[in-house]
Amino acid sequence: MTKYNEKQEIAKYIVEISRLLPYPKSLKEEVLDDLKTDVQSALDDSVDKSPVTVFGTPLEVAKNVIQGQEWHNNRAGWNIRFFAWTIDLFLKLSFAFIILGAGFFIMILLVPFDELILEFSKWETGSFIAIMSSSKGQLVTILSFLVILPATIIFLLYNIVLEHYFSTTIGKKVFHLVVVDHSGLKMNGRQVIIRNLSKIVLGEFLILDTVLGMILERQTPERTHYQRGLDILAETIVIKI
């Protein structure tokens, strides 16, 4: 392998390890630089030029780096998580209302306002046949669906999508919070979905989930410190960097 190819292999290897560590660049940079030095030295001493064979899989290395840095030891408390959730809720509602508002505006452009109100009033009676009997009714129904659907999707998937790709949400980022696997590594898709199930439905379930976490925390404080019930199930923690 040429020196250039070897450097590329090492760079790729470090990037894979970095992807498993959902922490700010400012935290990771020095550690990954040191890691690069070690991997280069390991390859220089070895006939085998594969970083994985000589140094370990990216997952093994990432686990050791986490244990060596202990970035995940500072769990975020209930107060700060609540404030982050408040910001996220405000943002979700805002995005949803913006889409609903834009959609309604487009509907008014396509359907005269008084006819629009007439169609909506048919919905109150619940008569599906009456609604779909006219072309205007069909149009309003389809447009409403096209508006409500994205608004709902954004509201429901905001947390799941952001945490899957960035391990945080906007509200959490304001307070320097990151969601990770309990070992400190990046969460997998299954963990993201499980821990956010109680946010798909507003209010009651999230409250129950949080109260359950608080009760379990009293039983095993070291293990389940500041984890909601679904965090415990998903084996995830929210940490403050």
Next chain:
Amino acid sequence: MTDEILLKWVTEYKKGFSKPIILLALAKKENYPYKLTREITERTKGHIAIAGSNIYPILKNLVNEGLIQKEKVAKPTKSEDSSKKQYRSVYSLTSAGEELLKDLQGSLKEFIGIMHELIEE
């Protein structure tokens, strides 16, 4: 079955020696993690081999205990241009680490002597 148990026990007692051996290696000279693992493997003739990144948590532990310290030193580069200097972290013993090592060496010698006698009986 006994081979499995033997392997497990050997791994366990060797693990127990990893911290003292790291301190002994750093007593000779400061080093960075990978080179440290190489030196340990060579000096123990392969009996204790800490693979790749497995040394990082052990080093962190020793730093937390105040026995070793980490500092940045310039990496040797072929380029003479100082603006291109790169740095890496190296570990060295603290004075607390040196003190502990002195006491530990005495304790280890005594323990190994006793084990040797037991084995020879």
